[in-house]
Amino acid sequence: MNRGDDGATIHTAEHEFPLPERRLFLAHFIIAFFALFLGAVAGLLQGISRTGLIVLPAAIGYYQLLTLHGIMLAYVFTTFTIVGFLLLGTAKTTGGTFTPPERRLAWGGYVLMLAGVALDAVAILTNEATVLYTFYPPMRAMPIFYIGVFLVLFGSWLPGGTIFAAYRRWKKAHPDAPSPLFAYMSVATYILWLIATLGVLFELAFMLIPWSLGWMKTINVGAARTFFWFFGHPVVYFWLLPAYIYWYVNIPRMIKGKIFSNLLPRLTFVLFILYSIPVGLHHQFGDPGIEPIWKFIQATLTFFVVIPTLLTAFAVIAMFEEAGRGQGATRPFEWIKKLPWKDARFLAPVVGMLFFIPGGAGGIINASYQLNQVVHNTLWLPGHFHLTLATTVILTYIAITFWAIPSLTGRTYTPQANRAANLVVVLWSTGMLFMSTAMHVLGVLGEPRRTAYTDYAGADVVESWVFWRALMGSGAVFLFLGIVVYLGVIVYLMMYAPQAERVVEFPIGDVRDKAPPPPPILERWGLWVAIVGALILIAYTWPIVELLTQTKNGAPPLRSW
Amino acid sequence: MRLDLPRLEALWLKISIGTLASFLLIIGIMAFGFHLHPASSRYAIDPTRVNETPPFDQPGLYAIGPNEYRAVIIAKLFTFIPSDLTIPKGATVHFMITSPDVIHGLSIPGTNVNIMVIPGQVNTFTYTFKRAGEYLLLCNEYCGAGHQMMMAKWTVKEE
Ligand SMILES: [Cu+2]
Numbered sequence: 001m002n003r004g005d006d007g008a009t010i011h012t013a014e015h016e017f018p019l020p021e022r023r024l025f026l027a028h029f030i031i032a033f034f035a036l037f038l039g040a041v042a043g044l045l046q047g048i049s050r051t052g053l054i055v056l057p058a059a060i061g062y063y064q065l066l067t068l069h070g071i072m073l074a075y076v077f078t079t080f081t082i083v084g085f086l087l088l089g090t091a092k093t094t095g096g097t098f099t100p101p102e103r104r105l106a107w108g109g110y111v112l113m114l115a116g117v118a119l120d121a122v123a124i125l126t127n128e129a130t131v132l133y134t135f136y137p138p139m140r141a142m143p144i145f146y147i148g149v150f151l152v153l154f155g156s157w158l159p160g161g162t163i164f165a166a167y168r169r170w171k172k173a174h175p176d177a178p179s180p181l182f183a184y185m186s187v188a189t190y191i192l193w194l195i196a197t198l199g200v201l202f203e204l205a206f207m208l209i210p211w212s213l214g215w216m217k218t219i220n221v222g223a224a225r226t227f228f229w230f231f232g233h234p235v236v237y238f239w240l241l242p243a244y245i246y247w248y249v250n251i252p253r254m255i256k257g258k259i260f261s262n263l264l265p266r267l268t269f270v271l272f273i274l275y276s277i278p279v280g281l282h283h284q285f286g287d288p289g290i291e292p293i294w295k296f297i298q299a300t301l302t303f304f305v306v307i308p309t310l311l312t313a314f315a316v317i318a319m320f321e322e323a324g325r326g327q328g329a330t331r332p333f334e335w336i337k338k339l340p341w342k343d344a345r346f347l348a349p350v351v352g353m354l355f356f357i358p359g360g361a362g363g364i365i366n367a368s369y370q371l372n373q374v375v376h377n378t379l380w381l382p383g384h385f386h387l388t389l390a391t392t393v394i395l396t397y398i399a400i401t402f403w404a405i406p407s408l409t410g411r412t413y414t415p416q417a418n419r420a421a422n423l424v425v426v427l428w429s430t431g432m433l434f435m436s437t438a439m440h441v442l443g444v445l446g447e448p449r450r451t452a453y454t455d456y457a458g459a460d461v462v463e464s465w466v467f468w469r470a471l472m473g474s475g476a477v478f479l480f481l482g483i484v485v486y487l488g489v490i491v492y493l494m495m496y497a498p499q500a501e502r503v504v505e506f507p508i509g510d511v512r513d514k515a516p517p518p519p520p521i522l523e524r525w526g527l528w529v530a531i532v533g534a535l536i537l538i539a540y541t542w543p544i545v546e547l548l549t550q551t552k553n554g555a556p557p558l559r560s561w
Numbered sequence: 562m563r564l565d566l567p568r569l570e571a572l573w574l575k576i577s578i579g580t581l582a583s584f585l586l587i588i589g590i591m592a593f594g595f596h597l598h599p600a601s602s603r604y605a606i607d608p609t610r611v612n613e614t615p616p617f618d619q620p621g622l623y624a625i626g627p628n629e630y631r632a633v634i635i636a637k638l639f640t641f642i643p644s645d646l647t648i649p650k651g652a653t654v655h656f657m658i659t660s661p662d663v664i665h666g667l668s669i670p671g672t673n674v675n676i677m678v679i680p681g682q683v684n685t686f687t688y689t690f691k692r693a694g695e696y697l698l699l700c701n702e703y704c705g706a707g708h709q710m711m712m713a714k715w716t717v718k719e720e
Contacts, residue, residue, distance in 0.1 A: 295599065306577060446671060555681055556608075
């Protein structure tokens with residue numbers, strides 16, 4: 001046995017995890033880094049080409065870049081990072097290792113996902129799948145594109161099995177204790193993910209794949225879109241919840257504090273399971289074929305996410321304050337000074353949290369049944385999710401990898417690495433302040449999203465866009481620099497940083513002593529799945545029945561790019 | 562469920578629920594008090610026969626009342642039909658729009674017009690043009706290589 005930071009017991013020699021686990025986790029992060037790089041290159045080119053100041057060579061299509069950007073970042077980068085992180089933390093909190101069958105299952109998922117990524121890369125790079133990451137029919141990509149997406153998403157189910165098995169193994173060994181918080185939150189995240197992906201997997205398996213292979217002549221466009229958005233909204237919570245895990249569970253340890261409550265984080269995650277899925281219609285407010293009342297009902301359910309979000313804000317700030325007071329802070333707000341601001345692994349997620357304030361407010365606007373008309377399909381939308389996903393979540397993932405990679409390679413997160421990491425935070429927040437602000441303004445001024453540079457034949461309104469487009473493009477340059485520095489730090493931590501002299505710990509916080517134990521009902525997953533199942537049936541049955549039955553004829557496929 | 566919350570936590574939870582309730586109240590009043598709904602309809606059409614299905618066999622602007630019009634529009638790769646129109650200031654326009662090919666979107670910057678156009682469905686929305694001037698109609702859903710060129714111009718004339 002070894003002693004980690006602050007005398008914590010570490011159950012391995014030299015490394016926090018045995019070699020098979022380290023290989024498994026690293027394999028996931030490495031794919032995520034490649035996807036991040038590809039997505040960032042595409043993003044840079046998009047940002048500068050939309051200014052109109054620089055014209056891309058004719059061989060590079062804007063919409064092809066946009067498809068690459070979306071698929072690589074929204075599906076590949078996120079999913080591989082999340083799976084790597086959840087596996088790592090679940091292994092650590094359920095005994096330090098997985099059993100060989102658990103590991104094999106996770107590797108099985110990895111192989112499927114990787115095969116899917118390869119198929120999609122071929123389809124996109126050959127320009128046979130320029131359909132964006134939402135792939136709305138009846139634009140038809142080559143079949144391997146849809147098969148690839150299916151493999152990535154279905155492959156991600158298997159490591160969920162690993163997490164469930166490890167959680168059950170731990171529960172069996174400790175029948176009366178509340179489960180470890182990290183494992184609990186991973187299970188909750190995966191339950192949300194399994195239910196959410198059902199929508200898009202159904203769309204792919206029974207609509208898009210047979211139709212792209214020519215086995216079906218036409219497709220019901222409105223229904224396909226609805227199955228997509230059944231998945232397309234909760235996917236954002238699948239990205240967000242791992243960031244919440246880092247805030248709730250990992251940060252307390254690094255700031256010498258305690259997890260504030262053993263109940264609040266669990267309650268938060270259960271609420272996310274309930275209110276993240278029966279809400280997809282708020283992406284289709286302006287769609288025909290769906291009665292307004294159903295759109296309104298789903299708008300209402302969407303707003304319930306306010307509660308777990310505000311609970312999290314409270315719990316995280318309370319945890320910060322307690323940590324500061326525990327280190328001798330007494331005057332009001334003196335606790336702020338006790339926090340490790342110079343450590344990028346703290347600074348990055350906290351900057352991310354600050355960006356979540358306008359991000360969340362924008363989300364409320366998007367979900368607002370009427371206000372949505374002003375911003376729907378404008379640049380406001382990517383402006384919004386580049387705050388939430390591409391800042392709050394990404395900055396937190398960045399911090400996660402600054403713990404995970406050294407812990408997996410046994411190398412030191414040096415002060416030099418930390419300085420470069422802080423530079424990443426500065427570049428990223430500056431770039432996003434420029435780009436996202438510009439996108440929000442452009443959206444309100446009416447510029448559409450997902451549209452190559454255009455002056456609309458000299459229409460008057462375009463004049464008001466010119467300045468903001470330049471600001472958006474300059475933001476993209478900062479963001480790209482941020483990714484370059486970030487990946488530089490990662491390469492350093494993987495290969496060049498000095499070998500650590502003792503175990504590099506992956507921090508997992510302890511719950512504070514005064515926190516009451518969580519009620520066992522929160523671990524009765526069957527109950528929560530039944531409730532969300534009922535909510536889904538209520539919110540979706542009638543709209544889907546209508547979309548499927550009122551149709552006169554489906555739409556034949558088209559390649560319009 | 563046992564919720565052993567300290568005082569502040571309970572207060573915060575009340576604030577959260579109050580916030581939620583006020584949001585819901587506002588969108589509810591706007592929807593059912595002021596009848597403000599996004600574009601909507603339940604009117605299916607065969608997307609392979611748009612050109613022969615009335616009223617889309619004759620797209621255009623039709624007067625249906627005093628300064629009130631029905632605009633029958635086809636959104637297709639990469640244009641709106643009809644493309645350029647002139648209407649008097651204060652005109653109330655009932656949009657009826659569909660697509661014979663892929664998904665499009667119609668939005669008019671500076672207005673609340675923001676309509677999804679989905680093959681197989683006809684979408685409807687009503688808007689009153691209170692300001693005179695030039696309006697840009699643009700496609701706001703990616704529809705292919707020429708998506709950025711898909712537009713129309715309407716002029717709203719001072720009476
Ligand atoms: Cu279009």
